[in-house]
Amino acid sequence: MFYGFLAAWLIVILYVVLLAMRERKLRRELDRVRQMVEKR
Amino acid sequence: MRDKILYALAAIAAVLLTRNLYTIFFVLGEEKNQGAIWRIFEFHFPAGILGLMGFIVATVFSVVYLITNDLRYDAIAAAINEVSLMFAAIVLVTGSIWARIIWGVWWAWEARLTSMLICWLIFAGYLMLRRAIDEPTQRARLSAVVCIFGGVDAVIVYKSIEWYRTLHPGPVLTIRGGGGMPPGWQETAYWNLLAMTCLAIILVMVRMRQETVSREIDSLRRLAHSF
Numbered sequence: 001m002f003y004g005f006l007a008a009w010l011i012v013i014l015y016v017v018l019l020a021m022r023e024r025k026l027r028r029e030l031d032r033v034r035q036m037v038e039k040r
Numbered sequence: 041m042r043d044k045i046l047y048a049l050a051a052i053a054a055v056l057l058t059r060n061l062y063t064i065f066f067v068l069g070e071e072k073n074q075g076a077i078w079r080i081f082e083f084h085f086p087a088g089i090l091g092l093m094g095f096i097v098a099t100v101f102s103v104v105y106l107i108t109n110d111l112r113y114d115a116i117a118a119a120i121n122e123v124s125l126m127f128a129a130i131v132l133v134t135g136s137i138w139a140r141i142i143w144g145v146w147w148a149w150e151a152r153l154t155s156m157l158i159c160w161l162i163f164a165g166y167l168m169l170r171r172a173i174d175e176p177t178q179r180a181r182l183s184a185v186v187c188i189f190g191g192v193d194a195v196i197v198y199k200s201i202e203w204y205r206t207l208h209p210g211p212v213l214t215i216r217g218g219g220g221m222p223p224g225w226q227e228t229a230y231w232n233l234l235a236m237t238c239l240a241i242i243l244v245m246v247r248m249r250q251e252t253v254s255r256e257i258d259s260l261r262r263l264a265h266s267f
Contacts, residue, residue, distance in 0.1 A: 004080040004137040008087070008130045012239070015126045019246055026253045033260040040264060 046245060049238045056235035063228050071222075077141045080134050082225075086233040087130040090240050092194045094124025095163060099191025102184035114180035115251035117187055118170060121163055123243045127236075128160045150206040155197045162190035176258060 064082050071078035098120040105113035135153070136146045147153065166186045173179035201208070 004077070004134045005083065007133045007137060008083050011126060011130050011133065015123075015243070019243070019250070022250055023246075026250055026257070029257050030253055030260075033257050033264065036264045037260055 042245070042249075046242055049242050053235050053238035053242070056231060056238070060228060060232045060235055063224070063231075068224055068228060069222075074142060077138055080138045082229050082232050083236075084131060084134040084138065085229050086236040087127045087134065089233060090236055091124045091128035091131055092159075092198045094120050094127065094240070095159065095187075095194035096191055096198075098124065099187050099194070102187040102191075105180055106184050109177075111176055111180055111255065114176075114184065115248060115255065117184065118167075119244050119247035119251055121166055121187065121190075122247055123240055125160065125163050125167065126243075127240065128156070128163070132156060132160060150208060151204040152197065152200045152206060152208040155193060155200055159190060159193045159197050162186065162193060166190060176255070 060082070064079050068079070070076055098117040101113045101117040101120065105111070105117065135156075139148065140146050166183055169186060170179055170183050173182065
């Protein structure tokens with residue numbers, strides 16, 4: 001039973017970490033593209 | 041305003057989950073035939089509802105996109121599908137762990153489990169398809185079509201508990217015509233459903249914001265290349 005709860009919450013935590021990583025990547029990409037547009 | 045909603049939902053979810061965990065582990069007793077493992081139902085059921093309902097709601101948004109060609113509906117569908125896929129994964133994993141204890145096997149190729157696995161694979165394919173196509177309109181159109189197929193399967197999975205009498209337990213909740221559960225168990229499951237719904241809404245809102253940023257990046261790239 002403990003493993004069931006652990007597995008469920010691990011999946012949630014993994015997804016939240018994935019979201020955070022994607023957020024950082026998108027912010028970096030947005031800054032980069034904005035700078036590219038401003039330079040032109 | 042949006043951030044305030046997110047923080048409020050997070051606070052509600054945290055309080056409810058803490059209360060529910062305390063109730064599940066320290067207040068509710070053990071099940072006569074299953075022992076302690078029955079407690080997994082308190083997470084398996086809400087995850088199942090959120091996963092399947094999420095897929096069905098996303099299918100509706102996909103249909104609306106196909107009618108209106110408004111990419112916002114595609115973004116909403118994608119966000120909901122991704123979060124629902126996570127909950128569907130929880131259903132499959134918790135179900136397998138329960139099955140190992142009760143049936144003695146991790147998996148059985150019976151109607152409900154198989155249709156749920158197919159549903160999960162369809163929506164995993166939906167996300168992979170979206171990553172493979174760069175052009176937004178084509179991506180939205182093709183993924184909407186895949187989503188419709190997945191949505192039909194989600195309805196089948198939801199109804200399979202009534203249609204098929206297989207290894208998977210039949211309805212236990214009184215709302216679905218089941219025999220009911222001991223006092224406190226059903227209520228706790230519904231409280232957990234509320235807590236996990238708050239969590240789902242938070243994740244969908246965060247994911248939708250990421251879709252918005254992604255669309256902004258696409259339009260800025262087009263602007264940069266048009267110079």
